[in-house]
Amino acid sequence: MKCVMGKMISSGNEYERMLVDDGKIIALDNEKTAPQDAEVIELAQNQMLIPPLADCHTHFFQTGIYLGALDLSKISTKSELFSFLRWTTLNEYRIGEVVWAFGFDPQDNMPSADELQSIAPDVPIFLRRVDGHSCSLSSAAMKMLPAEFKNLPEDGIFSGEQQEKVVEYFLKKLDERTLIDAAFRVAEYAKSAGAFVVHSLVPFVEWAELLLKIEVKLPVKLEIFVETTDVERVKSLGLNQIGGCILLDGSFGSHTAAVSLPYDDEPQKNGVLYFTDDKLKKFFQAALNNDMAVAMHAIGDRAIEQYLRVAEYVAGENSLRRWRIEHSELISPEQIDRAANLGLNLSVQPAFENRWGGPDGLYAKRLGERWRRTNPFRREVDSGVLLLGGSDSYITPIDPVSGIFYAMHHPNERQRLNFKKSLDMFSKNVGIWMGKNFGEFKIGEIAEGVIVDGGFDGESPPEFELWNIE
Ligand SMILES: [Zn+2]
Numbered sequence: 001m002k003c004v005m006g007k008m009i010s011s012g013n014e015y016e017r018m019l020v021d022d023g024k025i026i027a028l029d030n031e032k033t034a035p036q037d038a039e040v041i042e043l044a045q046n047q048m049l050i051p052p053l054a055d056c057h058t059h060f061f062q063t064g065i066y067l068g069a070l071d072l073s074k075i076s077t078k079s080e081l082f083s084f085l086r087w088t089t090l091n092e093y094r095i096g097e098v099v100w101a102f103g104f105d106p107q108d109n110m111p112s113a114d115e116l117q118s119i120a121p122d123v124p125i126f127l128r129r130v131d132g133h134s135c136s137l138s139s140a141a142m143k144m145l146p147a148e149f150k151n152l153p154e155d156g157i158f159s160g161e162q163q164e165k166v167v168e169y170f171l172k173k174l175d176e177r178t179l180i181d182a183a184f185r186v187a188e189y190a191k192s193a194g195a196f197v198v199h200s201l202v203p204f205v206e207w208a209e210l211l212l213k214i215e216v217k218l219p220v221k222l223e224i225f226v227e228t229t230d231v232e233r234v235k236s237l238g239l240n241q242i243g244g245c246i247l248l249d250g251s252f253g254s255h256t257a258a259v260s261l262p263y264d265d266e267p268q269k270n271g272v273l274y275f276t277d278d279k280l281k282k283f284f285q286a287a288l289n290n291d292m293a294v295a296m297h298a299i300g301d302r303a304i305e306q307y308l309r310v311a312e313y314v315a316g317e318n319s320l321r322r323w324r325i326e327h328s329e330l331i332s333p334e335q336i337d338r339a340a341n342l343g344l345n346l347s348v349q350p351a352f353e354n355r356w357g358g359p360d361g362l363y364a365k366r367l368g369e370r371w372r373r374t375n376p377f378r379r380e381v382d383s384g385v386l387l388l389g390g391s392d393s394y395i396t397p398i399d400p401v402s403g404i405f406y407a408m409h410h411p412n413e414r415q416r417l418n419f420k421k422s423l424d425m426f427s428k429n430v431g432i433w434m435g436k437n438f439g440e441f442k443i444g445e446i447a448e449g450v451i452v453d454g455g456f457d458g459e460s461p462p463e464f465e466l467w468n469i470e
């Protein structure tokens with residue numbers, strides 16, 4: 001028997017002693033002494049043991065692909081981009097036939113096809129903006145698009161639905177070996193980041209079938225979401241949920257998130273709704289009839305309103321337990337209460353606030369004073385909504401420990417969560433959503449988790465390591 005002594009946190013409680021036998025937890029309490037025959041393992045003074053964490057929103061294969069792609073996240077202008085591309089051996093970043101580049105968050109503009117052509121003649125480059133809502137193709141990559149792509153933008157900069165089609169086209173060209181490599185790459189990365197469970201959004205049914213085949217060999221547990229409205233097909237795979245980042249609207253960065261009042265910096269725009277109410281009703285009704293939970297991407301308050309309006313219409317007296325709004329960034333207090341009434345979960349990304357929130361961030365630029373209303377975690381928790389924490393990886397890295405930190409350090413002080421509520425988002429709440437034992441230290445469960453050094457009150461997310469006892 002082994003006896004762990006030190007600070008341990010689980011489901012809102014603090015413990016000082018854990019007894020482990022044969023790799024399983026047999027006791028968790030606040031006794032100060034170890035049983036006589038036990039081997040004692042002491043955590044250091046500044047260490048804290050927390051349960052296994054999860055990431056509830058990842059673009060699974062894309063993350064794996066982008067982990068092998070050219071990373072532009074450190075580059076902030078077009079001229080920096082061009083000198084970087086000049087000095088990079090681009091062919092090392094070919095995935096399939098195309099050089100993939102991602103993470104570009106330009107202060108100025110996305111590069112044009114001609115500009116990319118002059119920097120890297122005849123290299124097919126597919127370069128995505130950090131928020132995933134626009135992309136640039138080089139002239140060589142433009143030429144690869146089949147004839148069904150009509151009215152291509154002359155500058156090679158795509159946004160909106162046309163961008164979605166371009167992404168889909170290049171993704172669908174990837175072969176099975178490339179996809180399996182990508183799956184292992186992201187699963188290993190996630191585990192090393194402390195995410196033992198990964199909610200994996202998959203854009204095509206065929207990819208979900210592939211993932212279901214290899215799932216048991218991966219070092220993490222998955223919950224698979226197929227991003228289609230074909231309920232029967234997904235049901236036949238044995239899944240109880242459908243959707244993911246199926247777009248009701250776009251993003252703030254690209255002025256495509258559907259907002260009820262126009263954008264501050266482009267007052268002629270108020271975003272885009274990609275679904276009609278009718279189409280959404282049919283999808284929700286089919287899901288409800290088949291006992292499937294739906295997850296959809298809605299960022300602006302006008303898109304969230306559409307989700308709620310249609311959900312309320314189809315739900316009648318039913319609770320939509322396990323149904324989710326992904327992101328739900330500009331949700332209003334009134335909408336939070338309606339979400340709580342329906343029993344919805346909100347799947348949120350605290351790292352977005354760290355990256356784009358606050359009075360000087362992108363949200364303030366796009367939304368003006370409304371930056372004070374984005375991601376109201378505190379209000380959501382107070383209303384009894386079950387929050388699920390995620391990264392939206394590849395948009396931000398899989399990193400639940402940082403996610404906990406960012407929820408506690410929300411740029412809007414009134415919306416900060418305390419440590420225990422922040423931890424719940426990435427642990428216990430995920431177990432509740434899955435209806436499985438997860439995210440808590442429980443008797444009979446495997447003794448594993450994450451050791452955090454120095455706590456969450458510092459200037460930046462703490463260091464951590466994976467922990468388990470044989
Ligand atoms: Zn999304």
Ligand SMILES: [Zn+2]
Pocket residue numbers: 057059244245392
């Ligand atoms: Zn997403």
